[in-house]
Amino acid sequence: MGKIWKTYKSSFILVAAMIIGGVIGMYWGEGASVLQPLADTFLNLLYCCVAPLIFCSLSSAIAKMDDLSKLKKIMTTFIVGTFATGIIACLFMMVPAILFDPGQGVVLDMTKDIKDASGSFNVLSMFTVGDFPKLFSKANLMALIVFTIIFSIAIIKAGSKGKAIVKAMDDLTAVIVNVIDIVMKLAPLGLGCYFAILIGKYGNQVVGPLSKALILAAVSMLFYYVVSQTVEAYIGGGMEGVRRWWRGAAAPTLTALGTCSSAATLPVNLMHAKQIGIPSDVADLAIPLGANLHKDGACMLQILKVALLCSVLGMNYVTPHNLIMSVVIAVIASVIMGGIPTGGFIAEILIVSVFGFPTVSIPIMVLIGTIMDAPATALNVTGDTGLAMIIARVVHGKNWIGRTPSSEGSTAGHVNAEMA
Numbered sequence: 001m002g003k004i005w006k007t008y009k010s011s012f013i014l015v016a017a018m019i020i021g022g023v024i025g026m027y028w029g030e031g032a033s034v035l036q037p038l039a040d041t042f043l044n045l046l047y048c049c050v051a052p053l054i055f056c057s058l059s060s061a062i063a064k065m066d067d068l069s070k071l072k073k074i075m076t077t078f079i080v081g082t083f084a085t086g087i088i089a090c091l092f093m094m095v096p097a098i099l100f101d102p103g104q105g106v107v108l109d110m111t112k113d114i115k116d117a118s119g120s121f122n123v124l125s126m127f128t129v130g131d132f133p134k135l136f137s138k139a140n141l142m143a144l145i146v147f148t149i150i151f152s153i154a155i156i157k158a159g160s161k162g163k164a165i166v167k168a169m170d171d172l173t174a175v176i177v178n179v180i181d182i183v184m185k186l187a188p189l190g191l192g193c194y195f196a197i198l199i200g201k202y203g204n205q206v207v208g209p210l211s212k213a214l215i216l217a218a219v220s221m222l223f224y225y226v227v228s229q230t231v232e233a234y235i236g237g238g239m240e241g242v243r244r245w246w247r248g249a250a251a252p253t254l255t256a257l258g259t260c261s262s263a264a265t266l267p268v269n270l271m272h273a274k275q276i277g278i279p280s281d282v283a284d285l286a287i288p289l290g291a292n293l294h295k296d297g298a299c300m301l302q303i304l305k306v307a308l309l310c311s312v313l314g315m316n317y318v319t320p321h322n323l324i325m326s327v328v329i330a331v332i333a334s335v336i337m338g339g340i341p342t343g344g345f346i347a348e349i350l351i352v353s354v355f356g357f358p359t360v361s362i363p364i365m366v367l368i369g370t371i372m373d374a375p376a377t378a379l380n381v382t383g384d385t386g387l388a389m390i391i392a393r394v395v396h397g398k399n400w401i402g403r404t405p406s407s408e409g410s411t412a413g414h415v416n417a418e419m420a
Helices: 002-063 070-100 132-136 140-159 159-206 211-247 252-257 262-276 280-295 296-312 320-339 347-354 359-371 373-396 413-418
Strands: none
Touching: 002 132, 002 140, 002 159, 002 252, 002 262, 002 280, 002 320, 002 359, 070 211, 070 252, 070 280, 070 296, 070 320, 070 373, 132 140, 140 159, 140 262, 140 280, 211 262, 211 296, 211 359, 211 373, 252 262, 252 373, 262 280, 262 373, 280 373, 296 320, 296 347, 296 359, 347 359, 359 373, 359 413
16 A cells, blocks of 8 residues: 555645645635636746757757658658547547437527637648747747757757757756656646636536536546557557556646646656656657647547537438548647647637538537536647557567666656655
């Protein structure tokens, strides 16, 4: 019992903090919003770690590659895996949506005003920015990754002159990891406050007319979370991979649930990857890319929205056209459009235009997305390490996990312990 407490102490503390926060939010209601400054302090500190961590760790990882064909293999496997898991997630949500009809008996107010239904469809805008300082904004992480890859290739081309830069990036990464360790000491307080605010603001709506759809989505996402992460970890590293993944899963999962932010969870997720022992050349590229593009939870959410609105509006969802198009739109909206800065109502606009829903249905979709943002974000984030384990197997061979001990590095393995 003592060993279990020592191993999972920080996880138990985080769970307890979020339960206490949820109870406070339930009784305090929207008044819990006074806790926002405390929650934002924790979140803002995490945000400040994201850009320097990506730049330093990714630069070092790529610059150490002896053969750039490895970079090509990592990128190719990531893209294929992202679309494959996105489609699987859609199908996973589609089955219960068909069997249990989330919109049965639901009457929704379709007269709400739409304040802003604009969105940018400029896909290329996600890859570049117009000024160097903008690279280090959390809104432009994809552009930062692109620039960092180019910068890393330039280091390789510099030969011996670039070795000092690689060492500096390694040292900076170690320092930033220590900064994250310090910030995570605030995790119980920050996540508890966020959960109180979330339950206080949306608790009543969960038991309203959308309750059936929301419960269906929550149960489906929980089931998918357990199954998909176990399967991906097993494919990537066998039973040892499953053990390592679940041992450190609580920190990124609860951080995602509490903050509803892939960017805020990114530092914690990178540390989870290091704990598992995923090689740096894979983890430092796949995890940041996954935060922008690998979004299984968002895919499931889009399927729920389409199925619910089809039922409410008297349309037959179970037709070949609707089923196929819902998967296509869910993957495009979540995987591609989701990484575009100022993308706004991209997913909702696509759904309305393809299925012919009235534009007044957009606020309903936004409400569903807002309430279910926490579990969807948790799925988005936690799937990144599972996919990274599969990539590690493709790039480094099926026995990679036997050559990389868990808690790789002297500092990365201490994140969970530091949270306590």
